[in-house]
Amino acid sequence: MEAIVQQFFNLAIMERALPLILSGLEQTIVICLLVIPLGLIGGLAFAIISLSRLRTVRWAAIAGIDFFRAIPPLVLLIFIYAGLPFAGLRPSPMLAVAIAFFLNTSSYYGEIYRAGIESVGQGQWDAARSTGLYGYQTLAYVVLPQAVRNVLPDLVSNTVEVVKLTSIASVVALPELLYSADMARSVTFNSSPIVLAAAIYLVMLWPIVRLISRLERRVAA
Amino acid sequence: MTTGALPILEIRGLRKRFHDVEVLRGIDLVVLPQQLVFVIGPSGSGKSTLLRCCNRLEEPSAGSIRVAGVDVMARSTDINAMRRQIGMVFQSFNLYPHMTALRNVTLALAKVLGKPRAEAERIGMAALDRVGLADKARSYPGELSGGQQQRVAIARALALEPKVMLFDEPTSALDPELVGSVLNVMRELKRGGMTMLVVSHEMRFARDAADRVIFMDHGVIVEEGPPQQMFSAPSEARTRAFIAELAR
Numbered sequence: 001m002e003a004i005v006q007q008f009f010n011l012a013i014m015e016r017a018l019p020l021i022l023s024g025l026e027q028t029i030v031i032c033l034l035v036i037p038l039g040l041i042g043g044l045a046f047a048i049i050s051l052s053r054l055r056t057v058r059w060a061a062i063a064g065i066d067f068f069r070a071i072p073p074l075v076l077l078i079f080i081y082a083g084l085p086f087a088g089l090r091p092s093p094m095l096a097v098a099i100a101f102f103l104n105t106s107s108y109y110g111e112i113y114r115a116g117i118e119s120v121g122q123g124q125w126d127a128a129r130s131t132g133l134y135g136y137q138t139l140a141y142v143v144l145p146q147a148v149r150n151v152l153p154d155l156v157s158n159t160v161e162v163v164k165l166t167s168i169a170s171v172v173a174l175p176e177l178l179y180s181a182d183m184a185r186s187v188t189f190n191s192s193p194i195v196l197a198a199a200i201y202l203v204m205l206w207p208i209v210r211l212i213s214r215l216e217r218r219v220a221a
Numbered sequence: 222m223t224t225g226a227l228p229i230l231e232i233r234g235l236r237k238r239f240h241d242v243e244v245l246r247g248i249d250l251v252v253l254p255q256q257l258v259f260v261i262g263p264s265g266s267g268k269s270t271l272l273r274c275c276n277r278l279e280e281p282s283a284g285s286i287r288v289a290g291v292d293v294m295a296r297s298t299d300i301n302a303m304r305r306q307i308g309m310v311f312q313s314f315n316l317y318p319h320m321t322a323l324r325n326v327t328l329a330l331a332k333v334l335g336k337p338r339a340e341a342e343r344i345g346m347a348a349l350d351r352v353g354l355a356d357k358a359r360s361y362p363g364e365l366s367g368g369q370q371q372r373v374a375i376a377r378a379l380a381l382e383p384k385v386m387l388f389d390e391p392t393s394a395l396d397p398e399l400v401g402s403v404l405n406v407m408r409e410l411k412r413g414g415m416t417m418l419v420v421s422h423e424m425r426f427a428r429d430a431a432d433r434v435i436f437m438d439h440g441v442i443v444e445e446g447p448p449q450q451m452f453s454a455p456s457e458a459r460t461r462a463f464i465a466e467l468a469r
Contacts, residue, residue, distance in 0.1 A: 121315075123311060123313050123315035124315060124317065126273075126278050126309075126311065126315060127309075127311060127315035127316070127317070127374070127377075128317075128328075128329075129278065129304065130276055130278060130304055130307070130308075130309035130378070131304065131305055131328070131329035131333060131377065131378070131381060132301045132302065132303075132304040132305030132329055132333040132381070133301070133328070133329055133332060133333055134301055137332050137333075141328060141332065142317050142328075145319050146317075146318065146319055149319065
């Protein structure tokens with residue numbers, strides 16, 4: 001028992017690792033602030049393109065969504081960071097993370113938006129277009145607000161996944177939360193920093209997970 | 222009604238094909254200013270498609286449609302500009318559920334006509350007042366009865382001052398006790414000189430408000446005439462059978 005507390009819940013070691021872990025948290029937050037908006041915007045673009053009246057454009061968007069949903073994000077990240085240099089491109093860790101997450105999360109957000117847009121009936125389009133609104137105005141004022149409302153739990157849920165997924169940035173040596181905690185672990189030969197990092201993820205995400213449950217009830221009602 | 226007035230709506234040789242099904246097989250129809258033309262016919266006869274072709278919610282396969290003399294199908298015609306002159310009311314109301322009644326009415330005023338907010342709201346309130354719902358301006362569609370929702374939908378079309386209004390079974394989705402309020406609003410519009418093309422099965426309404434009744438079946442106009450004649454002494458057997466069915 002004593003040994004377990006020493007190895008996993010060592011407060012002295014946690015305290016020593018705290019500055020490093022907090023700087024890792026800062027990096028994680030920076031990554032999130034970069035990739036979540038990118039994903040939300042990219043996803044919306046994917047979704048809108050996939051609604052195109054031109055079949056080839058529509059299929060290209062859907063193929064893109066499918067492709068990047070099927071590729072493991074870790075593979076994508078390593079390919080961009082370690083594979084592209086062979087083509088003469090040498091992205092920084094942050095840029096590689098941004099590109100990989102843009103492609104991966106956009107495709108997920110895109111699919112959610114698409115489901116949301118499809119959940120809004122044709123009648124709404126008909127009504128808006130019959131008053132002379134352009135297609136993009138109909139989308140912006142009439143369809144998207146309802147679509148987003150219908151899929152809000154899924155959008156938030158996916159965002160939680162994105163936050164958790166930022167830990168893969170550690171493989172390209174971006175010193176985010178997990179990377180920092182693991183560094184502290186290897187220096188101290190003690191798992192407590194990892195436990196601390198896990199606790200920070202939990203504290204960050206638990207309220208959002210609760211929120212999702214409430215949103216789901218509201219949408220179901 | 223002035224004789225020799227230019228038609229508001231002029232449909233010639235209209236055809237519409239969905240894949241290998243021809244839903245409209247050559248429709249010719251003229252609606253003069255201030256007329257109320259009533260379209261009846263069995264479901265699947267193409268009535269709704271006819272209305273939806275008028276503002277190109279459905280793209281006609283052949284034929285021509287003119288609204289106030291303007292060819293709706295011409296490349297040079299701005300269809301969005303035309304659409305606001307062609308009001309449309311739907312069976313299922315299609316109000317925007319996330320907007321108040323007033324905002325439902327003012328959206329196109331603001332975004333299509335570019336009216337400043339205050340003016341859009343003034344026009345919107347006037348339109349809601351015409352359908353007797355000024356006091357419901359701040360209500361959301363979900364808080365209104367079906368009849369009230371449909372009247373808001375009428376106000377939404379009306380606010381754009383259309384030259385003609387298309388009604389696609391406006392009372393079919395309503396509980397019987399709510400039908401009257403919507404028909405009363407339509408009577409008021411008629412009295413105010415609005416030109417209307419109405420798909421509906423409200424025969425009593427057709428008798429006292431329609432100038433002309435058209436019977437459609439299988440994508441063609443089988444017969445047309447004044448309501449008294451159409452309901453009492455139709456000449457075609459198909460029309461007689463359908464009227465008898467309606468009256469049951």
